[in-house]
Each structure stands twice: as C-alpha cells, then as structure tokens.
Amino acid sequence: MTTPTSRRVGRPRVQERPASGLEPRDEVLAAAAELFTVRGYTATSTRTIAERAGLRQASLYHYFDGKEAILAELLEGTVRPSLEVARHLVSEAEATPEARLWALCHSDAALLCGGPHNLGALYLLPEVRTDHFAGFHRIRAELKRCYAELLAATEPGAALDADDLALRTDLLFGLTESVILIRRADPARDQRALATATADAALRVAGVPQRSLARLRREGQRLLAADG
Known part of the structure; x- marks a missing residue:
C-alpha cells in the first residue's frame, strides 16, 4: 500500500x-x-x-488580467528605476547640472542595455499606443521632464528658448533610447562602454564643449557610485 x-x-x-x-x-x-x-x-x-x-x-x-497587462508591467519596469534615479539627481544640488545630466543618461542607457532581454524594443509595438499603456506613457513622460529640467539648468541649456529646449530634450531622450536599437543590431556590444559613450554624446548634444567631457564624466561617475 x-x-x-x-x-x-x-x-x-x-x-x-x-x-x-x-x-x-x-x-x-x-x-x-x-x-x-x-x-x-x-x-x-x-x-x-x-x-x-x-x-x-x-x-x-x-x-x-491578460497579455496587455503583462506587457504594461514589463514596460513600466524599464522606466521606473530610471525615474527614481532622475528624481534624485534633479534634487542633488551639490553637483553640477551637467554632471547630473551625464549620470542620468548613463544610468538610463545602462538600464536599457542590461537584463537578459531587450525589452526596450517593445516600445515600438503598435499595441503600446493604446490607452491600456497610459501608465507606462505617464512614467516615461515624467522621466523626460527630468531630462528637460536638468538640461535647462546647464549653462548651454539656460541659453535656449522654450522651443529649442524642447527640441534638445527630444534629441537627448531619443539618443539615450537609441541604445535599444544598437543592442538589437549588436547584442554582444559591451554594455558599460555603450552607456558611457551615450552619456558623453548626450552632453555634446546638450551643448557641453568637448574639453569639459572628461571632468564631467568623472563627476557623473562619482554620483552614480555614491548612489550605488
């Protein structure tokens, strides 16, 4: 038995x-x-x-409650950590805004490069345009506003009018998210090097002179290390 x-x-x-x-x-x-x-x-x-x-x-x-809810949770998970970092960097008054912007771009790009799956590629799905993903779009829009706030606080950003600031913010945000396409084309690309190159390029788009990049990179790296 x-x-x-x-x-x-x-x-x-x-x-x-x-x-x-x-x-x-x-x-x-x-x-x-x-x-x-x-x-x-x-x-x-x-x-x-x-x-x-x-x-x-x-x-x-x-x-x-369905496949859309799963996708929405995955997409929001690609933005929430960056938004937490962005909120902290916006309020971090002791560092220069240029270094804080570098740190945000690096952190955001590293998140999009990291993980076993390239979830950022799902941003382009037509289904993501529907109201079911309003939460994802709201979080992403807040992250973009943090980019704009840090950009406006930089010396080059302070000289921009509202239209130019909006355009430069779009370029910065798009540049950071372009690592999604680079990762899809070359999955073996070194993630840390890609995040660093993206943050460097972002400051150049922001109008920071080349001669200042090394100093601001070091300052931005210290910010990220302190948060880590």
Missing part, C-alpha cells in the same frame, strides 16, 4: 521549472519577457506564457 504524498501549497503547475527562486508572478513576467522578445508579442499567447512559467493558464489570470 502506497503512502499518499503530501500536497504542495499554492496554485497547481503544469510542469516543473528549474529552481529560479522567483515567485509565480515574477515567473510569469520572466517567461513573457523572453517570449515577447524572441517569438514576438502577437505570436505569444497567455497559454504559452503560462506553460513557460510552469503554471496553468487559469492560474496566470490570478496575477494578470
């Missing part, structure tokens, strides 16, 4: 995944990040995500 095995507490799983240490909700996000970036968003179903996470499809809906 066999002894009944003890039952595991929690929602049933379809299959066992390698021990990841992740909670089921995080397993869903990790599975979706891989599938969305490798197979494509439209080609990935909630059933496929659930199976990859080791859950039943019905259990996935305990954590998310």
Whole structure:
C-alpha cells in the first residue's frame, strides 16, 4: 500500500521549472519577457506564457488580467528605476547640472542595455499606443521632464528658448533610447562602454564643449557610485 504524498501549497503547475527562486508572478513576467522578445508579442499567447512559467493558464489570470497587462508591467519596469534615479539627481544640488545630466543618461542607457532581454524594443509595438499603456506613457513622460529640467539648468541649456529646449530634450531622450536599437543590431556590444559613450554624446548634444567631457564624466561617475 502506497503512502499518499503530501500536497504542495499554492496554485497547481503544469510542469516543473528549474529552481529560479522567483515567485509565480515574477515567473510569469520572466517567461513573457523572453517570449515577447524572441517569438514576438502577437505570436505569444497567455497559454504559452503560462506553460513557460510552469503554471496553468487559469492560474496566470490570478496575477494578470491578460497579455496587455503583462506587457504594461514589463514596460513600466524599464522606466521606473530610471525615474527614481532622475528624481534624485534633479534634487542633488551639490553637483553640477551637467554632471547630473551625464549620470542620468548613463544610468538610463545602462538600464536599457542590461537584463537578459531587450525589452526596450517593445516600445515600438503598435499595441503600446493604446490607452491600456497610459501608465507606462505617464512614467516615461515624467522621466523626460527630468531630462528637460536638468538640461535647462546647464549653462548651454539656460541659453535656449522654450522651443529649442524642447527640441534638445527630444534629441537627448531619443539618443539615450537609441541604445535599444544598437543592442538589437549588436547584442554582444559591451554594455558599460555603450552607456558611457551615450552619456558623453548626450552632453555634446546638450551643448557641453568637448574639453569639459572628461571632468564631467568623472563627476557623473562619482554620483552614480555614491548612489550605488
């Protein structure tokens, strides 16, 4: 006579995944990040995500109300950490605004370069334009305003009128996010070198002279090291 095995507490799983240490909700996000970036968003179903996470499809809906909610959470996760850094740097009055801008661009680019999957590439999905992603767009717009505030505080930025400041901010923000396309074209590119080159280029777009870059880079690196 066999002894009944003890039952595991929690929602049933379809299959066992390698021990990841992740909670089921995080397993869903990790599975979706891989599938969305490798197979494509439209080609990935909630059933496929659930199976990859080791859950039943019905259990996935305990954590998310659908595929759009999963994508929204992933996208917001690519912006929230940068926004936290940006808020701190905006309020950091002891450092020069040029160094703070360098630090923000570097931190933001490093985040977009980091992680196992190039989630920033999902920004370009047509589905992201819908109202379901309003939270992502709101957070991203606040991050962009921090770029504008730091740019306006620099010596070159102070000389810009409102239209020029808006245009220069668009260029800075677009330059930082361009690492998404570079990473997609060359996944093996050194992430730290790319983030540093992006931050250097951002200051040049802001109007900072080349002769000041090395000093501001060192100051920006100290800011990031202190926050780390």
